[in-house]
Amino acid sequence: MTDTTTSAVDAASTAPATGTDPSSETVRFANGLSCSVPASSPLAKLLKSQRTWQGPDAKARLGILRAAKSVAIVGASPNPTRSSFFVGTYLSQSSDYRLYFVNPNASEILGRPAYPDLASLPEVPDIVVVFRRGSDIPAVVDQVVAAGAKTIWVQLGIWNEEAAYYGEEQGLTVVMDRCIKVEHARFHGGLHLLGFDTGQITARKTLR
Numbered sequence: 001m002t003d004t005t006t007s008a009v010d011a012a013s014t015a016p017a018t019g020t021d022p023s024s025e026t027v028r029f030a031n032g033l034s035c036s037v038p039a040s041s042p043l044a045k046l047l048k049s050q051r052t053w054q055g056p057d058a059k060a061r062l063g064i065l066r067a068a069k070s071v072a073i074v075g076a077s078p079n080p081t082r083s084s085f086f087v088g089t090y091l092s093q094s095s096d097y098r099l100y101f102v103n104p105n106a107s108e109i110l111g112r113p114a115y116p117d118l119a120s121l122p123e124v125p126d127i128v129v130v131f132r133r134g135s136d137i138p139a140v141v142d143q144v145v146a147a148g149a150k151t152i153w154v155q156l157g158i159w160n161e162e163a164a165y166y167g168e169e170q171g172l173t174v175v176m177d178r179c180i181k182v183e184h185a186r187f188h189g190g191l192h193l194l195g196f197d198t199g200q201i202t203a204r205k206t207l208r
Contacts, residue, residue, distance in 0.1 A: 068126035075131030076101035118147035137163035
């Protein structure tokens, strides 16, 4: 028999408590309820080590990619060895997205102008893809909200659970620790589930 009981570790996350004892943590449960526990308690420490936030499932991610017309890459790099350059190359060649690069230290990336910030873009992007350190994500969330974008897509290997909850509280759709290149290619028949080229030849019309 499958145990249907959800433990606190499976259902909760911690965030610094606001307006309360600074030595306490707010435990946020999946049902939306929360309570404060001592920051030094085993429960708070254990919850910090767990990933409890869950973003959009595969069907929802496909819906995000289908609906989007424009994508901005924050932290895009002109360096061909950087993953953001690789992802930008893929999206420019394998999608019909209007693609924008955001990097205040670059003037051009992949033959396209680089913009200093999201506010400088000629339109509000449907998806903001982020290549920044996990600790930078809360500030990027604020920039995305200020720009009026609705989806923030934090790239593979970048994780900040508190920022994910924060983004959702600001009304954003949040995707985190997933590569948009891998997701787009996998949904469009170009990659195996793990991200490898299938070599598949198909008559199906792919989504661009």
